Amino acid sequence: KVHQAEGVIVPGGFGNRGFDGKILAAKYCRENKKPYLGVCLGFQAQVVEYCRNVLNLEGANSAEFDEKAAHPVVFFMPEIDKTTM
Numbered sequence: 001k002v003h004q005a006e007g008v009i010v011p012g013g014f015g016n017r018g019f020d021g022k023i024l025a026a027k028y029c030r031e032n033k034k035p036y037l038g039v040c041l042g043f044q045a046q047v048v049e050y051c052r053n054v055l056n057l058e059g060a061n062s063a064e065f066d067e068k069a070a071h072p073v074v075f076f077m078p079e080i081d082k083t084t085m
Helices: 019-031 041-053
Strands: 008-010 036-038 060-062 071-074
Touching: 008 019, 008 041, 019 036, 019 041, 036 041, 041 060, 041 071
Parallel strands: 008 036, 060 071
Antiparallel strands: none
16 A cells, blocks of 8 residues: 555565565655655665666666666675675
């Protein structure tokens, strides 16, 4: 019931399960001028949504999920080990 909320906090997570839903929440909030706070993966979703729908970067994605994305707009930081994050 996002439309009833004063704002939305989208938490982090691991893996791409639920990532599309996070992107939809970010889009809804942007289009309806609702406050959105994305934490960790929630922030990645916000960046990807904005790049896809405002900047029209077709194929924008996080390199964490798609290393060969047409527009990798979120990058893996080499100083962080994926297995011990």
